[in-house]
Amino acid sequence: MAKALMIDYEYCTGCHTCEVACRKSLGLDSGQFGIHILKDGPRQIEGTKKWELNYLPVPTSLCDLCAERSEKGMDASCAHHCPTHCLVVGNVEDLAIEVGKKANRALFVPLA
């Protein structure tokens, strides 16, 4: 069953925890990312005082959704350490129900 990474990007503060946790867990060198935070904004929304600023952690080709950790009964390292708990790894069906419950959520399937 395909596994997926759900991100509630409304609450992602761009704090780099997932990037560093992933790098340590996969033992990557500096400059390498298993998950990488992309940024949209800051941009003032026309005619309002609102500002658009969203971060989106994106799994890269090095991401294996922490297969090894999940065998040991652990969450993926990024999900485990995210200070706002906005990352969840699980089966696509379970997360499919979750992702629809609230706006500003994304569901990544990095590898088949």
Added chain:
Amino acid sequence: MTTDYYKKHWDEVEWQDGDYTVTRTTAWSAPGCHDGCGVLYYTKDGKLEKVEGDPKNPFNRGSLCMRCVMMPEVVNNPERLKKPLKRVGERGENKWEEISIDEALDIIEEKVRAIWRDYGPESIAVHIGTGRDNNDVIPRMAYCAFGTPNFSMGYLAGDSCFCPRSASMASTNGDFMIADMSQQFENRYDEKSTEWRCPEVIVNWGCNAVVSNSDNFFGHWIVDCMQRGAKMITIDPGLTWLAARSDYWLRVRPGTDCALAMAMIHVIAEEGLEDKDFVSKWCYGFDELVERCEPWTPERAAEVCWVDADKIREAARMYANANNAAIQWGLKVDQTTNATATANAINALWTITGNVDVPGGNIIIRNAFSQNLSYGYGWHSLSPEVQAKRLGSEFPLMSRAGYSSSAHADSVLKAIETSEPYPIRMVWMSATNPIANMGADAPRLYRALKTVDFVVVHDVSLTPTAVAFADLVIPAAMSPERNSQRCWWVPHRTMKKVCDSGECYSDTNIATLVGRRLKPENWPWEDEVGWINNILSTESDEKIPYRNFEDACKQVWAYPEFQYRKYEKGLLRFDGQPGFNTPTGRIELFNTNMMLWGYDPLPEHKEPSCSPVSNPELAEKYPLVLTTGARSFEFFHSEQRHAHLTSRELHPQPKVEMSVKAAADRGIKEGDWVWIENQRGRCRQIATISLALDDRVVRAEHGWWFPEAEAAEPNLFGVFNSNINNLTPQCENGDTGFGAPYANQLCEIYKCTEENSQDLPSTHVTRKDGYSKEMDETNGDVKVGVVYNG
């Protein structure tokens, strides 16, 4: 896809949607490129408000690139030309007076008749840009209205856009080849109802198709094939998106494609990977080719091309071992003096691997319903003596073989400069902006065109070319403002006019008006629909399902029947025999035509004239290898440059790409304005830093002018300030007359400072007679003079 909206209207070509009228048709430049995508125009009281891709049209299947999506912005651009203009001030003062079309036609008629009387029709030169509206309408006006043989591109040195490749293919195979993405079938990628098979490997050779959508090739077809399993090899100096997803990215030194192709042939022959059956049955000169490529080991090519040897070897094997593979090639093959040889070498690759006219290989393609109107349309209305006077007729490949019969642009320039063999008194330019885009050595071109007695510019907006030279400016109609029909390979398409063109004139309209004033007998129709009906009934074979524009509009497009392996079925040669349209009936790896005309029949690598290898002292002063003209999503050449358009929002300034080290060594940072300079001139663009470029290579952009800037001289929309063609030469072509070194020069780059930017190129060119160069009489080329006193 919840597309029942489109299912509901599947069989209609026009319907009401609220207060919108929706019209199903196709688009053709301007604005946007010459791919002829299927569109749905949404108009409200005659104004174009929205453009959508037409899901029913097999060419683009509902999607569009951003250039068509933003079309309403360009069509409704308030800065567009609306009325014919007559120059009142001096050339370059940008002072105009609005006149009627009749007044304009009177002036043109009077001028033409005076030239007929005092000089001869050949003293009129007619130019177009890259395949605007139709690329057969203006040539016919040249031949059948002005009576001149001198039609060519707008000073595109060596006609180095697709002509060298098409001349090479025509002379080697007798036909043209394109990568098979099932674009010749109405039901796309359908391995059940068509013989099409997805290519196992696609080679992107100097072509970033997803960005350029080049020559009737919708770049994202490659992505469709990727989604169906195609792997890729990419040959490009820069890391494109396609390169990042390729099994092999060969980061080739600009201008050395021929060496790379010959090394790949070397590997294929040495390891016996060629398709022996196809070579023995359908090729001529395989042994000579192999012998010529024998010295081109991957190790030697690695030296020349700056790509490591085993990558060349592995890429060649991957290509050869694939049971079907397609090569999609681009302009960088044409834009070198060694263009024809390079094209021959790459043509040989798909030949010796048997990827000829096979599903998922390089298929032989012909225009739908054999409607072969092109630069030769109306040529035979000229008498043989006038035909013989065509400038550049000394280049047999261009004229005698009739492959793509146009005058030789470089020779037209020299004729203007020297009046040899005869003076050029009038220049007509339709939808071409040479000093901003096509014309190499723009300052030299600027000086030459200033001397022409009478210049007419017919374009969509007031361009630097119009302001600098035009005595008369005629506004051109855009795609949704004209009725038209077109085929480039397949399918045959119609373009339905959906909004009022006001006093803008489509190519067909203006040609008809001019033609009926000068040689009415050649123009037996009143308007564009009349001409279309003539073409549909007389210039297309009987299989075409409609014979007039009205019926054509009901179908919008029509696909001719397509067969693979036509050479086996006698479908290529005039005599109906199996084989190819060549003297030997085979694909001539050893090109007998070229041998006949004294050219080298086999490919051979030639160093570009300005390269670290061929010219070390020049490389001392200008150490960086410069390639130019890589495409961007936002623009079609020098179009879409107005500041308020979405294209400029996404791509505000001209960019030159250089490596991290190259920038650091010169104290240059991302976003710095920098001068790009060589022995001919300089221009300034903004440095962008690339992690993936070779430290010795830089990539500059083309086509930049700034409509928001001052139009009158000396500024001239800042046309010379960022113009990379200040650095490229005219009149340096291959021995066949084709090819020019646009994409392989040398340069140095240094940061703009206040001191070194006092004298901007536009002022320097328009006020101080350009970069000070003397003419070199011997070959008409430019002696390498003092760079500039800037």
Added chain:
Amino acid sequence: MANALLIDYEYCTGCHACEVSCKKEKNLARGQWGIKILTDGPRELPDDKWEFNNIPMPTSLCDLCAERLESGKDPSCVHNCPANCMQFGTVEEMSKEVAKKGNRVIFVPVV
């Protein structure tokens, strides 16, 4: 049941078609975006490979083209994507789709 936007970002070339068609559809001013392409890379990977992914991300202005949906059309970004790598449907449908292959993401910009 919420709707979702699926993007097969293995094939997104970053060609801006979605951004511009959305701008036109919603008539957004300069500097405003209903969907924005975010790019990861190019970044060299160890074995001479390159990481280079484009991911169009809906912004707070995205309402999944509610108006177009009523008239039986896809959102304008999905409609115009030259790489056909965008799909639209209910979260349930798109979740089945997303599971079929790697390098895919579904967004639920509005509920």
Added chain:
Amino acid sequence: MAEKDYFAEHRGQFQWEDGDYTVTRTTVWSGPGCHDGCGVLYYTKDGKLEKVEGDPDCAYNQGTLCMRCLEMPEVVNNPRRPSKPLKRAGERGEDKWDEITWDEAYDIIEAKVREIWRDYAPESIACMIGTGRANCWQIPYMCYSAFGSPNFCLGFLSGESCFQPRSAAMASMSGDFFIADCSQQFESRYDEENTEWRCPELIINWGCNAVESNSDNFYGGWIVDCMQRGSKMITVDPSLTWLASRSEIWLRLRPGTDGALAMAMLNVMIKEDIYDHDFVEKWCYGFDELAERVKEWTPARAAEICWVDEADIVAAARMYAGAKNAAMQWGLPIDQAVMGIPTAQALNALWALTGNIDNPGGNIVIRNAFDQNVSYNYGYNNLPAEVQAKRIGAEYPLMSKAGFSSTAHSDSILQAIETGKPYPIRMLWLTSTNPIANMASDAPRVYRALKTLDFVVVNDLFLTPTAVAFADLFLPAAMSPERDMQRVWWVPLRGMKKVCQYGECKSDDTIVTEIGKRLHPENFPWNNDQEWTDNILRTETPGYDGGYHELVERDIWVYPGFQYYKHEKGLLRADGQPGFSTPSGRIELWNTVFSLWGYDPLPDWAEPSNSPYSSPELYEKYPFVLTTGARHIEFFHSEHRQPELTSRELYPDPCFEMSPKSAADLDIKEGDWCWLENHRGRCRQKLRINPTLDDRVVRADHGWWFPEKDAAEPSLYGVFDSNINNLLPQCENGVTGYGAPYKNQLCKVYKCTEENSKEMPSICVSTKDGYSKAMDESNGDVKVGAIYNG
């Protein structure tokens, strides 16, 4: 979630094997990293720390961590760490050292102290720490109980302007400390069934970007947890933080005007009568006087001063007052202003007027777990009264008499070093503080002063600029995983288990014990850090019945009980009566203690000394309002600067921020190195354009030194080159001695060029006697002299 649950299997275990890893469940304390005390799992292999993970069972951080703890192994195992005590071999600043044994080091220290006791007096020894390193009581205890000196304070942090001004204001107004209620006082978090906690309807982020700073025992993620449970937000910050982008109202105030804004919000609440009448009548004192004071603080006036829309001020006041329960999380900008204390009073009045006092989801009264109140006053009672009276800064009652946070006054210690008044300082002990890189404003002045000291000991993790510049002795300090200890800061009581050892590093507890036994053995009835920890647990932690092993190896953390509305239940006052432990038993909006000591009892606000309105001529020359020290997740103050750390990869260079328009006006671009300069000095940082800033505001980084640069003087790790403290004053404090204008100065910005960068600040300070300033005897402050001759 995974079927098998690794963490469920090990719940309750303190230590277990996992393959060839030993996993230890404990908590951390800075250095490296901040002072939040998160729960972690250390993975060690043959005694070496290899991995750190968040402990899902620890209620504080619930398994999550910020990147500083995740990269801890890189810092702990960093080869740059000295592993042995070092004795200075060359001149100060030459960075020449001899490795010596701990006994030799202690011999030197003992001899020096006894010599000072003999020739001068114990008070001529000063001890300083950074921000709450290891623990905050060991070094004070050493200062009082080993050296016998009263002069303990923070490392030249002018006006003690980190948390102390706020804590002094709270303590004096309300008798206790308040924090935002995110259920951190309960072991079952956010649990509205089993605890009385209710999610705050509204959270105000006042000058605190918690998600990046994780300030004073407050884990930023908690705010997002509350957001996910419905909390709305208001953010007060000069720049759009992530929290601001998600706030209902973002008040982009001028740096240094927090007080004016707070006064205006009080004005709105009182004028519109939307404050909590019941609470004010029952529990507040001096409401009428407060109302009178804020009368002229209209929102219109504050809008002028704070550069914020009047409507937003009114809306914010209404939203805060209207919320059922609202919590305020405030930060350093309040302390780092001369008007620090009055501003803190105004904010304290805000939550009093709205009744958000000790209510679920409001600002709760919080005390250290199990009443373990060992802090800066630990061991102070071992000093005789006459010695206590000699403490420098004793003239500031708030600091000494009221015992609120009894430290010496660091500005006064600086003046004592410079002038020898009231008595000379002969010896300085610095533990885990790097003043000339981080805390010390007017770093060049502090540099000059410390050079004159007779004997300096630096006890830190790395050889810092402070160590190289001044240390006669360097003692390598143990890091978090190398120490056995315990800690409370509010709640819970935590244990820290030593799991690895680096060279001969020793923990603060061990060093202090070993020195203490040599000088005043009677005050040190324990032998090492475990025993001292055990002693504190058994003698200073009345509510906890266990020692070192019970806490560190069994409980790991322990939560005391918590009650809301303690003032109603007589749980606050020593006499058990309802009310607050203030003279009036109420929250003193009119502060009786302040009036006793001649301070203004009511909140107030005044322009900073350097501002557009208070010093227009200065503003003429230095047209930007400068704020400094905004936190970045990558660093904890001047830590994590080693170039090979992930922190430096993600944040390589010191950056200042400016608006796009201001950058354009100055013709500087993203990434340009620029000088930031005012009348005191200058430093250079890289421009990072921030589109959300007011055009008149500039934000600069703090704490920058470069371990990769040459350590010896004059470079001194480039400590002065990018040091924003070159521009800040010492000895400019509030009347109470608290507060200093770190975050509200003026400056100008100009691009670095070769000419204006010939003499770098490090050279200018360390070889040319710093920025040439004359001392002003009168108030010991620095006269505004010639800037510098650079």
